[in-house]
Amino acid sequence: MATRSAALESARRPRKSASATAPSVVVGLNAVIVAVTDEVPRVLTVSRTDHALAGGGPADALPFGPLRPEQHRTLERGLRSWARQQTGIRLGYVEQLYTFGDRFRDPRAGQGGPWMISVAYLALVREQQLAGSGEAHWRDWYDYFPWEDWRSGPPSLISQTITPALESWLTQASDMPATRARRERRDIAFGLHRTPWDTERTLERYELLYEARIVGEAASDVGKPTPPEAENLGRPMALDHRRILATALGRLRGKIKYRPVVFELLPPAFTLSHLQRVVEALAGIRLHKQNFRRLVERGGLVEGTGQYDEETGGRPAELFAFRREVLRERAAPGVRLPGPQARV
Amino acid sequence: MATRSAALESARRPRKSASATAPSVVVGLNAVIVAVTDEVPRVLTVSRTDHALAGGGPADALPFGPLRPEQHRTLERGLRSWARQQTGIRLGYVEQLYTFGDRFRDPRAGQGGPWMISVAYLALVREQQLAGSGEAHWRDWYDYFPWEDWRSGPPSLISQTITPALESWLTQASDMPATRARRERRDIAFGLHRTPWDTERTLERYELLYEARIVGEAASDVGKPTPPEAENLGRPMALDHRRILATALGRLRGKIKYRPVVFELLPPAFTLSHLQRVVEALAGIRLHKQNFRRLVERGGLVEGTGQYDEETGGRPAELFAFRREVLRERAAPGVRLPGPQARV
DNA sequence: TCTGATATGCTCAACATGAGTATAAGGAAA
DNA sequence: TTTCCTTATACTCATGTTGAGCATATCAGA
Numbered sequence: 073m074a075t076r077s078a079a080l081e082s083a084r085r086p087r088k089s090a091s092a093t094a095p096s097v098v099v100g101l102n103a104v105i106v107a108v109t110d111e112v113p114r115v116l117t118v119s120r121t122d123h124a125l126a127g128g129g130p131a132d133a134l135p136f137g138p139l140r141p142e143q144h145r146t147l148e149r150g151l152r153s154w155a156r157q158q159t160g161i162r163l164g165y166v167e168q169l170y171t172f173g174d175r176f177r178d179p180r181a182g183q184g185g186p187w188m189i190s191v192a193y194l195a196l197v198r199e200q201q202l203a204g205s206g207e208a209h210w211r212d213w214y215d216y217f218p219w220e221d222w223r224s225g226p227p228s229l230i231s232q233t234i235t236p237a238l239e240s241w242l243t244q245a246s247d248m249p250a251t252r253a254r255r256e257r258r259d260i261a262f263g264l265h266r267t268p269w270d271t272e273r274t275l276e277r278y279e280l281l282y283e284a285r286i287v288g289e290a291a292s293d294v295g296k297p298t299p300p301e302a303e304n305l306g307r308p309m310a311l312d313h314r315r316i317l318a319t320a321l322g323r324l325r326g327k328i329k330y331r332p333v334v335f336e337l338l339p340p341a342f343t344l345s346h347l348q349r350v351v352e353a354l355a356g357i358r359l360h361k362q363n364f365r366r367l368v369e370r371g372g373l374v375e376g377t378g379q380y381d382e383e384t385g386g387r388p389a390e391l392f393a394f395r396r397e398v399l400r401e402r403a404a405p406g407v408r409l410p411g412p413q414a415r416v
Numbered sequence: 417m418a419t420r421s422a423a424l425e426s427a428r429r430p431r432k433s434a435s436a437t438a439p440s441v442v443v444g445l446n447a448v449i450v451a452v453t454d455e456v457p458r459v460l461t462v463s464r465t466d467h468a469l470a471g472g473g474p475a476d477a478l479p480f481g482p483l484r485p486e487q488h489r490t491l492e493r494g495l496r497s498w499a500r501q502q503t504g505i506r507l508g509y510v511e512q513l514y515t516f517g518d519r520f521r522d523p524r525a526g527q528g529g530p531w532m533i534s535v536a537y538l539a540l541v542r543e544q545q546l547a548g549s550g551e552a553h554w555r556d557w558y559d560y561f562p563w564e565d566w567r568s569g570p571p572s573l574i575s576q577t578i579t580p581a582l583e584s585w586l587t588q589a590s591d592m593p594a595t596r597a598r599r600e601r602r603d604i605a606f607g608l609h610r611t612p613w614d615t616e617r618t619l620e621r622y623e624l625l626y627e628a629r630i631v632g633e634a635a636s637d638v639g640k641p642t643p644p645e646a647e648n649l650g651r652p653m654a655l656d657h658r659r660i661l662a663t664a665l666g667r668l669r670g671k672i673k674y675r676p677v678v679f680e681l682l683p684p685a686f687t688l689s690h691l692q693r694v695v696e697a698l699a700g701i702r703l704h705k706q707n708f709r710r711l712v713e714r715g716g717l718v719e720g721t722g723q724y725d726e727e728t729g730g731r732p733a734e735l736f737a738f739r740r741e742v743l744r745e746r747a748a749p750g751v752r753l754p755g756p757q758a759r760v
Numbered sequence: 761t762c763t764g765a766t767a768t769g770c771t772c773a774a775c776a777t778g779a780g781t782a783t784a785a786g787g788a789a790a
Numbered sequence: 791t792t793t794c795c796t797t798a799t800a801c802t803c804a805t806g807t808t809g810a811g812c813a814t815a816t817c818a819g820a
Contacts, residue, residue, distance in 0.1 A: 141531035147517035173491035187485035270747040386766025387816040403614040730797025731785040
């Protein structure tokens with residue numbers, strides 16, 4: 073108890089100059105800003121030269137900035153302010169994702185060194201022009217996770233590169249039980265051996281690839297150059313940003329099923345095909361069109377506006393809008409994914 | 417960009433003595449440790465005298481300790497170590513809940529004052545003996561949220577106290593649209609006006625009650641004594657700990673539906689009634705027995721052990737065990753709640 | 761008007777769910 | 791030892807939801 077109240081006391085003692093004293097803990101704020109434009113889910117990145125890591129060159133990074141207690145009234149405000157400064161975007165929907173804390177604690181960070189923890193946020197926006205200080209770019213998030221896109225069937229990357237690599241990782245386990253445990257993890261993560269592919273296990277998959285040292289960052293984090301095999305395992309990112317991105321992807325994939333967040337990514341009026349393409353882009357799978365329609369329409373999630381989109385190239389499609397009342401009617405309104413469409 | 421790398425540089429500069437310099441940001445670690453014993457879900461609390469708040473006396477608090485970068489290798493390890501010190505418990509299943517950051521930023525905290533952010537964790541254990549430095553107690557979590565327990569029908573507290581109080585809060589809105597918005601929030605949160613009761617909206621409900629100043633902390637946080645009406649709105653806690661607890665409750669209620677976490681709260685072998693009582697305790701509702709049984713048994717979540725519990729007071733019940741293979745077979749294995757049983 | 765788009769409507773079997781009734785197997789009271 | 795109360799477990803059945811597909815509507819352009 074003594075330790076606890078002592079810490080609180082010292083925390084409460086006012087300081088004279090905020091920026092003069094070296095902070096013992098730096099709190100970083102990271103934003104995963106997502107938009108979807110015609111079939112492709114995009115994430116906003118800035119490019120950054122990472123002194124800390126081997127390999128030197130500029131790497132993709134998430135918009136990031138340290139929390140400034142003197143300026144930022146809350147964590148979320150701090151995040152919004154950094155995002156605005158670096159990308160020019162005023163964020164709308166924002167939710168906290170996860171707080172990452174093991175970073176800078178691996179051997180190379182030095183003993184007794186400072187600690188950086190990052191509070192990561194997920195933001196959903198409609199794609200828009202960029203401005204701000206950083207060189208910000210929208211990027212297809214499947215550039216970072218090519219194995220996550222199953223919209224045109226199971227990616228050959230999995231069977232051709234990942235599975236064999238994981239197979240050899242299996243054999244490196246210390247003993248039989250450890251091998252078994254690794255095999256189970258692999259099968260569940262990648263949907264092998266009559267296990268279904270679970271779209272939400274994105275973080276598990278990335279962490280597995282990291283642990284098996286298949287992915288670029290696994291080498292650069294210990295100061296080695298990226299091995300050539302890692303080339304087609306997605307673009308690497310600075311620090312642990314790809315891990316944060318994997319967390320965001322998984323969270324979003326889960327969330328669209330029980331909360332109407334997709335609509336944050338769509339204009340106020342949209343066709344059902346448009347809605348479906350956005351959901352498919354996020355979930356990384358194809359859906360059965362007629363059933364999808366039935367689900368969102370009869371589920372009360374959308375309502376027709378009476379207006380039509382003539383640009384379809386076929387029969388004009390009715391424009392729909394999000395039906396706000398659904399929030400009252402159903403406990404967990406979202407796009408529960410109807411079974412995937414058979415391979416095209 | 418400049419600001420960003422400058423901050424990183426300063427973070428990287430090693431310090432001489434960790435405890436000598438006043439940290440600008442203190443990172444707190446909070447643990448919500450949950451167990452269930454015969455029908456009642458319990459949370460582990462320590463009692464603590466809160467100098468900062470009016471009202472003086474000792475209040476219930478969650479096990480808490482500041483992150484010590486010099487000692488704790490990761491956030492989670494830090495948390496485990498504090499929990500062990502204060503309660504004597506070695507935590508098993510632990511998951512990160514949320515990072516709370518607006519604390520100590522309200523007017524009374526002083527300008528330019530230090531910042532405390534808290535990273536909260538949820539831990540699930542089987543109830544056990546307590547030890548450690550703190551005066552730790554297991555408490556029924558419905559002591560803190562009496563309106564959340566619907567196991568014997570809708571709590572009269574809601575119709576008798578909460579609804580009227582919220583009604584007057586409605587009328588205090590600045591204009592009509594604001595009133596409308598408040599009414600919608602209230603209806604959705606508390607399942608009024610043909611909106612179903614959503615067991616997972618625990619945080620929304622607590623925050624609503626806080627905003628409407630119905631709950632004890634709303635007064636004490638601005639230095640006033642707790643008004644008498646707040647007496648039956650649950651035990652207050654120190655600081656924002658009740659908010660953290662509400663978050664934990666909601667998260668756990670959601671999670672049991674799609675991940676087999678309930679089994680962390682049960683012994684290796686249990687009867688189906690036992691399992692059901694634990695789920696009901698968490699969800700705060702009664703379930704239809706036969707359907708519950710069908711769900712977990714045919715869903716492959718459990719398997720019979722061939723042994724029987726003779727202590728039932730009726731026909732002996734078979735003992736079941738968690739069936740690990742379900743992790744491979746189904747994407748989101750959990751106790752999807754079968755419809756509530758009609759009021760008894 | 762025919763063809764190729766896309767949108768939208770409708771059907772049907774399989775499966776899941778809500779809400780029971782019926783039967784089994786203990787202990788305790790009569 | 792019979793009756794009754796208790797809890798466990800089995801089975802039923804109407805209804806709802808889902809997967810999968812066929813059928814029809816409405817546009818553009820050949």
